[in-house]
Amino acid sequence: MEWLQETYLTYQSTLGYIGLNALLALSVYTTLSCGQLALSSAGFAAIGAYAASILTLNFGQSFPVALLAATALPMLVAVPLGLPVLRIRGVFLAIATIAFGEVVRLGLVNWDYVNGAQGLVAIPQKTSVWMIYLAVALALLLLARLRGSKWGFALEAIREDEAAARTMGIHTTVYKLAMLVLGAALAGLAGALEAHYSFMVAPNGFGFVRVVDMLVFAVVGGTVAYYGPVVGAAFLTVLPEVLRELAPLVGIEPGPLRFLVNGVVLLSVILFLPNGIVSLPARLRERRRARSVTA
Amino acid sequence: MRFAGRMSLAVIVALAFAAPASAKQTVKIGAALSMTGPAAAYGANQKVGIQAAVEEINKSGALKDVVLEAVIEDDASTKEQGIAVFQRFINKDRVAAIIGPTLSNTAYATNPLAQQAKVPVVAVSNTAPKGITDIGDYIWRVSLTEGQVIPGALKTLQGKLGFKKAGVLYGNDDAFTQAGYTVMKSALADLKIEVVAEQTFAKPDRDYNAQLTSLLALKPDILVVSALIENASGIVAQARQLGWTGPIFGGNGFNNPVLIKNAGPAAEGVYVGTAWNRSSTDEANTKFLASMKARGVDPDQFATQAYVGVLVVAEAIKQAGNKGGRDDIKAGFAKVMSLSTPLGKFSFLPNRDGDHTPAVQVVKDGKFQILQ
Numbered sequence: 054m055e056w057l058q059e060t061y062l063t064y065q066s067t068l069g070y071i072g073l074n075a076l077l078a079l080s081v082y083t084t085l086s087c088g089q090l091a092l093s094s095a096g097f098a099a100i101g102a103y104a105a106s107i108l109t110l111n112f113g114q115s116f117p118v119a120l121l122a123a124t125a126l127p128m129l130v131a132v133p134l135g136l137p138v139l140r141i142r143g144v145f146l147a148i149a150t151i152a153f154g155e156v157v158r159l160g161l162v163n164w165d166y167v168n169g170a171q172g173l174v175a176i177p178q179k180t181s182v183w184m185i186y187l188a189v190a191l192a193l194l195l196l197a198r199l200r201g202s203k204w205g206f207a208l209e210a211i212r213e214d215e216a217a218a219r220t221m222g223i224h225t226t227v228y229k230l231a232m233l234v235l236g237a238a239l240a241g242l243a244g245a246l247e248a249h250y251s252f253m254v255a256p257n258g259f260g261f262v263r264v265v266d267m268l269v270f271a272v273v274g275g276t277v278a279y280y281g282p283v284v285g286a287a288f289l290t291v292l293p294e295v296l297r298e299l300a301p302l303v304g305i306e307p308g309p310l311r312f313l314v315n316g317v318v319l320l321s322v323i324l325f326l327p328n329g330i331v332s333l334p335a336r337l338r339e340r341r342r343a344r345s346v347t348a
Numbered sequence: 349m350r351f352a353g354r355m356s357l358a359v360i361v362a363l364a365f366a367a368p369a370s371a372k373q374t375v376k377i378g379a380a381l382s383m384t385g386p387a388a389a390y391g392a393n394q395k396v397g398i399q400a401a402v403e404e405i406n407k408s409g410a411l412k413d414v415v416l417e418a419v420i421e422d423d424a425s426t427k428e429q430g431i432a433v434f435q436r437f438i439n440k441d442r443v444a445a446i447i448g449p450t451l452s453n454t455a456y457a458t459n460p461l462a463q464q465a466k467v468p469v470v471a472v473s474n475t476a477p478k479g480i481t482d483i484g485d486y487i488w489r490v491s492l493t494e495g496q497v498i499p500g501a502l503k504t505l506q507g508k509l510g511f512k513k514a515g516v517l518y519g520n521d522d523a524f525t526q527a528g529y530t531v532m533k534s535a536l537a538d539l540k541i542e543v544v545a546e547q548t549f550a551k552p553d554r555d556y557n558a559q560l561t562s563l564l565a566l567k568p569d570i571l572v573v574s575a576l577i578e579n580a581s582g583i584v585a586q587a588r589q590l591g592w593t594g595p596i597f598g599g600n601g602f603n604n605p606v607l608i609k610n611a612g613p614a615a616e617g618v619y620v621g622t623a624w625n626r627s628s629t630d631e632a633n634t635k636f637l638a639s640m641k642a643r644g645v646d647p648d649q650f651a652t653q654a655y656v657g658v659l660v661v662a663e664a665i666k667q668a669g670n671k672g673g674r675d676d677i678k679a680g681f682a683k684v685m686s687l688s689t690p691l692g693k694f695s696f697l698p699n700r701d702g703d704h705t706p707a708v709q710v711v712k713d714g715k716f717q718i719l720q
Contacts, residue, residue, distance in 0.1 A: 062439035066431040162521045171523040174456040174479045251427055253456040255523060258427070294432060297421065307422040308383040308392075 064294070065182060069250055071290045072185035076243035078270035078282035079192050083236035085276050086196075087229055088212035089139065090147045092264045094240040096154035097127035099161060099259035101241025102248040106173045109249070116179040116249065123245030124238045131237035135230045142215075154264055161256040172255025173248075180250040188246065189283065192239055196279035208232065273322050275329020284330050292318060375672030377402070377661055378419045378437035379654075380448035380458065385425025387450050389577075389606075390473060390650045395420055397651035398447060400639055401658030411662060412670050418658075423449050427457035434458040438465045444672050445470065445664075447657045452476035453523050459483045468664075468678040472657035473650055475600055476527050481700040488681050488700045490657045490691075492623040494528045494599060497706045499535035501621030502572075502597065504708050506539055508719065509595055511569030513542045517559055517583065518574035520548040528574035528599035536572065544568045549579065556583050560590055570594060576601040581610035588614040595619055603649050608714055615711045619719065624649045624691050625707040627718050636690040656689045663687050 061068075077094060084091040101123035108114040108122055138149045162170050199205040210218040211225050219225050248254045274285020296311045305311060326332055379398050381391035402418045405411060419441050423430040430449045437443045438461065445468045449455055452474040462469045463484035470488050474480045477495040481487050505511075514536055519525035536543055544566040547559035560583070563571065573583055573596060580602045587596060588611075595617055598607075602620045611618075625633070636655060640647045647655075664680025665672050681700075686693040692704040708719040 059439055063436050064432075066428075066435050070428050070432075159521070170521050170526040171476070172453070172456075175460075175483070178460070251431060251457040252460045253427070253453070255453055257453075257521070257523070293424070293429060297432075297436075307420055309388070311422065312384045312424070 067290060067294050069180070069182050069185055071287045072182065072189050073243050073247050073250070074267075074270055074286035074290050075189050075283040076185070076192060076239050076246075077267045078274065078286040079189075079196070080236040080239035080243065081264075081267045081271045082276060082279070082282040083196075083232045083239065084229070085271060086212065086279070087208040087232050088215065089229055089232070090143065091138075091150045091233055091236070092147050092268065093131075093134065093150040093153045093233070094236060094267050095259045095261070095264035096150075096157035097131065097237040097240035098244035098247075098263075099154075099157050099254075099256065100127045100130060100244070102244030102254045102259070103161065103167060103173070104241070105245030106176050106248045106254055107167070109179070110173060110176060119249075120242060120245050124242045127237035127241035128234045131234045132230065135233040136226075139226065139229045139233065151261060151264070154259070154261065158256045158259055161259075170256060172253055172258075174253045176248055176252050176254065178249060178252060180246045185246055185250075188239075188242055193280060193283065195235075200279060204228070269319070273319065273329055275326075275331035277328050278331045281329050281331045288322075288330055289319070372415055373413055373672060374415045374417050375665065376417050376419055376441055376443040377658065378421070378433075378441060378443035378446045378448075380421055380423045380430060380433045380437070380446060380450075380454075382425040382450035382454075383422040387425040391422070391425075391450050393645075393648055393651040394448075394450060394472065394654035396640075396643065396645050397647065397654035398658055400643060401655045401662075404639065405658065405662045411665055414665055414670050414672050416658070416662065419443060423454055423458075425451060425454070427454050430454035430458045431461065434461050438462065438467050443467070444674055445661050445677050447472055447654065447661070449474075451524075452480060452527075455480055456483075459487050462486060466678075467674050468681065470657045470660060470681075472653045476523065477531060485700070486678055488660075488696060488702075490660055490694070490702045491653050492702055492704070492706055494531045496701070497621040497623055498528070498531045498599060499538065500706055501619070501708045502532070502535045502541075503539060504719065505570075505595070505597060505619055506541065509570070511541065511595070513544050513566075513568045514570050514572045515544050515563035515566060515568035516546045516572045516574075517556070517563060518546070518548055519551055519576065519579060521550045522576060525574045525576060525599070525601065528601070532572050532574055532599070549575075549583075551576065551579065553579065554582055556586050557590065560587050560592070564590055564592055568594075571596045573597065574599045574601070577604045577606050580604075581607055581615075584611045584618055585614040593617070597621075600649075603709070605646065605648060605716070608711055608716070613714075616714075618711045620709045620711075620716070621706060622649060622709050622716075623704070623706050624652045625718055626709075626716060628690075628692065628707075630688070630690075630692065632688040633690040652690050656691050656694065659689055660684055660687065660694065 080094045104126045105119035105123035108119040167173055207223045207228050215225055270286040270289055271282040275281030296314055381394050383391040398418050402416045406415055421433040423433050437446055447470050449458055450473050455474045459469055460483055463486050468486045470490055471480055472490050475491055475494050477493045481489050518529035545563055547563055549556055597619045603622050608615045663684050664677045667683040668676035668680035685695050694704045697703045709716045710719050
């Protein structure tokens with residue numbers, strides 16, 4: 054029992070970050086599910102994190118109010134952003150949305166009210182791990198309900214062939230915009246939860262590197278299933294901690310080598326499981342069948 | 349007879365095993381250092397300083413039965429892993445004190461956890477003027493803040509060089525350089541030095557010609573720059589290429605031998621405020637330099653401050669009567685007075701920030717030398 058408590062206390066932050074990263078990965082997945090590579094999630098997370106922190110720190114608002122605002126504000130920003138940028142496709146959409154994230158980051162860097170690059174500190178810790186997982190569960194429930202519904206089929210059609218979907222009478226803009234807005238809400242909520250979990254927010258925590266991380270979570274987990282991004286986020290958040298555990302056993306000193314191993318594991322997943330970790334059971338089944346046929 | 353012989357042998361063996369086991373007490377010190385990510389260069393030096401100090405203290409027997417053990421972990425320069433490392437130190441390794449983390453921004457996220465768990469923390473490289481030791485009474489700091497180094501250094505320098513107009517250049521997208529700029533600005537105002545213009549750059553920038561040209565056109569007497577080392581060398585070299593021969597004053601980011609290595613002769617005439625007087629002939633410093641040389645390491649300020657961090661923890665244990673509990677160490681910190689360290693005589697201020705005399709360095713003949 055005591056051992057269990059010690060383990061929980063040691064890894065509670067990792068547990069929390071798995072959930073936070075899962076939310077962020079899902080926010081990238083929402084637009085990926087209709088074939089759009091939008092990388093605006095870091096910008097939305099920053100808006101959510103700052104909105105919530107300003108409300109609790111400077112205006113003494115309660116945490117639920119702050120979370121609500123942090124979810125709503127990115128949604129409001131996503132509409133005027135999405136209408137023009139969702140007209141462009143592929144890598145150009147990615148570039149435009151990265152630019153949006155950078156605009157948000159640089160805006161915060163130059164905003165004295167929020168201490169510029171130094172960010173907001175001494176934010177009260179109000180997030181509990183269960184709140185994070187409740188948010189993840191609700192997001193997953195919503196995405197699971199979409200599957201097989203009219204909405205879900207429309208999204209799949211847009212992903213496979215946008216022009217064909219349009220000729221079939223699917224209003225592609227509405228669907229794409231709705232998914233961008235949903236992603237913005239998830240990112241904003243994750244940002245607000247993280248700010249009140251880790252005591253501080255700074256603009257550099259929401260740069261380009263962060264959104265690439267989110268994309269990697271989604272891709273490594275697998276974007277063929279709605280729960281793939283959660284699996285990817287869990288795997289990649291736990292991996293550095295597992296390696297931290299293993300390092301002394303095999304005599305690796307803490308430092309760059311740990312990250313090298315991290316990179317190798319990541320690369321092998323991408324090389325051998327191009328559809329992500331969630332495709333592993335299917336791959337194994339396939340292989341077993343192939344073996345039994347030859348035998 | 350035979351039986352008695354066996355008995356006495358057994359007793360001797362039992363005593364031999366029992367005696368040392370009862371005496372020694374191991375005190376674990378956790379060090380959360382950035383050994384990967386953007387701050388990796390600092391973390392590597394800090395690790396060397398900490399290991400050297402722990403070895404020397406254990407060898408010297410100054411703590412009698414207490415043996416120090418350093419547990420070093422990498423925080424990857426991120427707050428996410430910094431938090432994970434702190435929770436590990438607090439709950440799993442059950443360390444008596446924590447040294448670090450390397451970056452101030454990580455400290456804002458990790459130190460509240462140590463404060464909650466009542467584990468003393470010694471910051472050895474956090475230089476943000478506000479909000480570190482304010483976290484609580486378990487948070488102590490060895491590294492001088494920019495606010496403790498820069499104003500004094502600028503004053504000394506003005507006395508020597510007598511400048512009246514300054515051009516200011518700073519990185520505005522980084523917490524450290526922005527904080528340094530704030531300190532520089534108020535220090536220049538206090539000294540009644542006119543600021544002809546302020547220019548900014550961002551961390552990924554490599555070309556500073558536009559900013560420097562516009563600053564130099566206003567004919568300042570000195571360039572005051574707040575930059576990280578990765579930008580500092582380029583700024584210095586490009587200023588010299590544009591024909592600037594006057595003095596350049598830099599913040600703590602300039603305080604790195606890499607500046608001289610990268611900028612070469614252009615670095616001559618660069619002035620840097622420093623917490624560590626490398627050429628001090630104080631015995632503690634010469635001993636430290638010799639021990640570093642024996643390890644084949646060229647120490648910088650980060651290695652030195654990390655080394656002193658361990659010395660301060662050891663002194664706190666001694667002051668607490670050679671007891672290494674978390675609260676013993678915290679109580680011991682308050683009694684650290686005028687401790688001889690490579691940084692000079694070290695004490696804590698009432699707000700738990702460190703206190704010792706800073707110095708001004710100038711690059712001369714390809715070396716950092718102390719401005720006399």
